[in-house]
Amino acid sequence: MVTTMIAARVSPGRVGAVINRNLGALRSGPSYWLVLVSGFFEPLLYLLSIGVGVGALVGELQVGGRTLPYATFVAPAMLAVSAMSGALAETTFNFFFKMKYQKTFDAILATPVRPFEIALGELGWAMMRGSLYTGVFLLVMVALGLAAPLWALAAFPATILVGLAFGSLGMAVSTLMRGWQDFDLMSTGQFALFLFSGTFSPVGDYPVAMQVLIQATPLYHAVELVRGLAIGDPRWGLLVHAAYLLAMVVAGLLFAARRLQRVLCV
Amino acid sequence: MSPQPLIHARGLVKRFGSFTAVDGIDLQVAPGEAFGFLGPNGAGKSSTMRMISCVSLPTAGELRILGMDPARDGTRIRARLGVCPQLDNLDPDLSVRENLTTYARYFGIPRAEARRRADELLEFVQLADRAGSKVDPLSGGMKRRLTIARAMVNEPDIVLLDEPTTGLDPQARHLLWERLFQLKRRGTTLVLTTHYMDEAEQLCDRLVVMDGGRIVAEGSPRSLIETYSTPEVVELRFGDDRPADVAGKLAGVGERIDPLPDRVLVYAADGDAATAEVHRRGLTPSSVLVRRSTLEDVFLHLTGRTLVD
Numbered sequence A: 001m002v003t004t005m006i007a008a009r010v011s012p013g014r015v016g017a018v019i020n021r022n023l024g025a026l027r028s029g030p031s032y033w034l035v036l037v038s039g040f041f042e043p044l045l046y047l048l049s050i051g052v053g054v055g056a057l058v059g060e061l062q063v064g065g066r067t068l069p070y071a072t073f074v075a076p077a078m079l080a081v082s083a084m085s086g087a088l089a090e091t092t093f094n095f096f097f098k099m100k101y102q103k104t105f106d107a108i109l110a111t112p113v114r115p116f117e118i119a120l121g122e123l124g125w126a127m128m129r130g131s132l133y134t135g136v137f138l139l140v141m142v143a144l145g146l147a148a149p150l151w152a153l154a155a156f157p158a159t160i161l162v163g164l165a166f167g168s169l170g171m172a173v174s175t176l177m178r179g180w181q182d183f184d185l186m187s188t189g190q191f192a193l194f195l196f197s198g199t200f201s202p203v204g205d206y207p208v209a210m211q212v213l214i215q216a217t218p219l220y221h222a223v224e225l226v227r228g229l230a231i232g233d234p235r236w237g238l239l240v241h242a243a244y245l246l247a248m249v250v251a252g253l254l255f256a257a258r259r260l261q262r263v264l265c266v
Numbered sequence B: 001m002s003p004q005p006l007i008h009a010r011g012l013v014k015r016f017g018s019f020t021a022v023d024g025i026d027l028q029v030a031p032g033e034a035f036g037f038l039g040p041n042g043a044g045k046s047s048t049m050r051m052i053s054c055v056s057l058p059t060a061g062e063l064r065i066l067g068m069d070p071a072r073d074g075t076r077i078r079a080r081l082g083v084c085p086q087l088d089n090l091d092p093d094l095s096v097r098e099n100l101t102t103y104a105r106y107f108g109i110p111r112a113e114a115r116r117r118a119d120e121l122l123e124f125v126q127l128a129d130r131a132g133s134k135v136d137p138l139s140g141g142m143k144r145r146l147t148i149a150r151a152m153v154n155e156p157d158i159v160l161l162d163e164p165t166t167g168l169d170p171q172a173r174h175l176l177w178e179r180l181f182q183l184k185r186r187g188t189t190l191v192l193t194t195h196y197m198d199e200a201e202q203l204c205d206r207l208v209v210m211d212g213g214r215i216v217a218e219g220s221p222r223s224l225i226e227t228y229s230t231p232e233v234v235e236l237r238f239g240d241d242r243p244a245d246v247a248g249k250l251a252g253v254g255e256r257i258d259p260l261p262d263r264v265l266v267y268a269a270d271g272d273a274a275t276a277e278v279h280r281r282g283l284t285p286s287s288v289l290v291r292r293s294t295l296e297d298v299f300l301h302l303t304g305r306t307l308v309d
Helices: A002-009 A012-027 A030-058 A070-101 A104-109 A115-143 A149-174 A181-196 A208-216 A218-230 A238-264 B045-052 B070-078 B096-106 B111-124 B140-151 B170-185 B197-203 B221-228 B243-249 B271-280 B295-303
Strands: A060-063 A066-069 B007-016 B019-029 B034-038 B060-065 B081-084 B158-162 B189-194 B206-211 B214-219 B232-237 B256-259 B264-268 B287-292
Touching: A012 A030, A012 A104, A012 A115, A012 B096, A030 A070, A030 A115, A060 A070, A066 A070, A070 A104, A070 A115, A070 A149, A070 A181, A070 A218, A070 A238, A104 A115, A104 A238, A115 A149, A115 A238, A149 A218, A149 A238, A181 A218, A208 A218, A218 A238, B007 B045, B019 B045, B019 B206, B019 B214, B034 B045, B034 B197, B045 B060, B045 B158, B045 B189, B060 B070, B081 B140, B096 B111, B096 B140, B111 B140, B140 B158, B140 B170, B170 B189, B170 B197, B189 B197, B197 B295, B206 B221, B206 B295, B214 B221, B214 B295, B221 B295, B232 B271, B243 B256, B243 B264, B256 B295, B264 B271, B264 B295, B271 B287
Parallel strands: B034 B189, B034 B206, B081 B158, B158 B189
Antiparallel strands: A060 A066, B007 B019, B007 B060, B206 B214, B232 B264, B232 B287, B256 B264
């Protein structure tokens, strides 16, 4: 009900204008490009060092009744991480800076654009950035023989959903940030997710209590969904992971838009 | 048959928690008018402006902008307003020209038309030669002119200017006033806040004096001066003597005496006659200045305080 009411008032043109502003900023100078490119390398380096390097020591892995080379197991997780970091980089640091210091959103809110449209535009932009990372990453996976081309293609929309979910979460969290110090906390959380979400070892190997905890966190669902598709194992269970991520998108967006309204429209 | 007001407010209130920033004000702004809010910092001018620009909703009272209700039609109203905020929020990631074209997109103005308007506006605010520059290297006056150009990009019915020349040097202020005067001549409705009486006198057809969230007087600059002050004011300085001590000896000179910390103001119809009377009483001020009354005197009379502390 609330969602349909909001959707009815959203103007695609205004959302596009918010994305257009970010495109303009990207075109404006080399600094943004540097940030953009650097974000791509982290997951790739992990894939090469741990997936391929440690993978040589580990050998093969039994996952859900299938035997996989370790690098094939790790690669989809790094893909999901790449989608997550791409979206988060845009919706946390950049979003917070635009909201709090650069007053970009104050300027935009003096025009017909609504807070929800800002949130949608920023998310759309984050998704574009994230998709650039995951698209290239998928090409690398195919080139290294870590995914079949068709399954890589199937995994791509899943990475978009992952980007949207973490982008929404990132924006929601950013609207609550008091200052840069709070971002340290967020980075720690992000790193913990990165290590434990079934990225480098199957979650089934952990004690039950920890398994339950991990299954409640978002990157786990992202990794499971992306991995299921990338390794060519499409189970019905993947829909549960997709539903979890979709719920994140909706909740994060609504929360972020509401906070923008409360913080900036006073 | 006065035209429908562009802005209509009745009993307008804005509260932040227990703090009341705007305490029940009434106002009307007619098309083509240059309307000003004059008052010191904290008088409630900016809060009023934010409500008029449909960014912040009133806590209570009635507000109609262009005949519409901000609570329901905020988007449609904002589409027809041009806002120049107190603090520049230009986009430092974009060039001068892109600041205008990007902003135009928020109003749904097509790309080609946005470029055309940007070039025209840069010409108008005399920044055409800086079109490709980033925003940061611009001077304060240039930034403010760019912000005004940005506020004009949607060809608004009302341009709202919150303290347009605060923090600018005199030359930049005069250039800005001249541009705003051009806008006024074209028939653009201007609503501005200021704590500079000279700005209010130069630009406003009509203004309200605000203090403590309320409107304490309303009228044209001239009528306010006529109502609340005398035609002339004599400023007397007395070296070491404290103005308050001297004030007693001045009783009956002019129409009213106002001792300030550093000088005594004598309000009189005829400043020279009042000065002669001061000398006749054997007082020897170290300096005497006879001048015309200004809005500053109006404000001082109405609130007992000066505008800029």
